[in-house]
Amino acid sequence: AQTVTQSQPEMSVQEAETVTLSCTYDTSESDYYLFWYKQPPSRQMILVIRQEAYKQQNATENRFSVNFQKAAKSFSLKISDSQLGDAAMYFCAYSGGSNYKLTFGKGTLLTVNP
């Protein structure tokens, strides 16, 4: 079974600084997808970024980028120029196989200090 591990229950960052959230996963599949979701206090799940395993190039979405290390099964999220609105719970998630259901990590609570 696939597992997703987020080893940092909480992280904090100063506004305008950079922070990296860690995620590791375990799978025997060769074709899969990895995601970072943001959950603000509103409870809404918001897709931040996605990475296809077959792509070697790291995904980037504006201030958000990933460091995807396939051999190490590592998928970290870097947030640059952190903003107060980035404060939220961040979930790493894995999707593989033919039914695309997601397996989530336990989340990392990010606090942004002004």
Next chain:
Amino acid sequence: NAGVTQTPKFRILKIGQSMTLQCTQDMNHNYMYWYRQDPGMGLKLIYYSVGAGITDKGEVPNGYNVSRSTTEDFPLRLELAAPSQTSVYFCASSWGTADKEKLFFGSGTQLSVL
């Protein structure tokens, strides 16, 4: 375009009561999912469906039932509610194709069983 709509947003049940959480999507997605999120935890898959008439168990199906009579609707039934079912429930849907893979989430249902 409403996306994924869940009702109700909040509900309190007494032990042993039953209820149905409603979920509907207007994006013609084949795949639909029910997740639960316990405090401080990631989302765990309860049931999923890859199309009308087809459902399958996820990681934590005990105490729940689902049906998928139409593409749009995927209700989750709780029979004999127990305190362990106190959680936030999320419905989600997706295309189920590799090049478009992304989950669209509803806004969640906060359920308390007392």
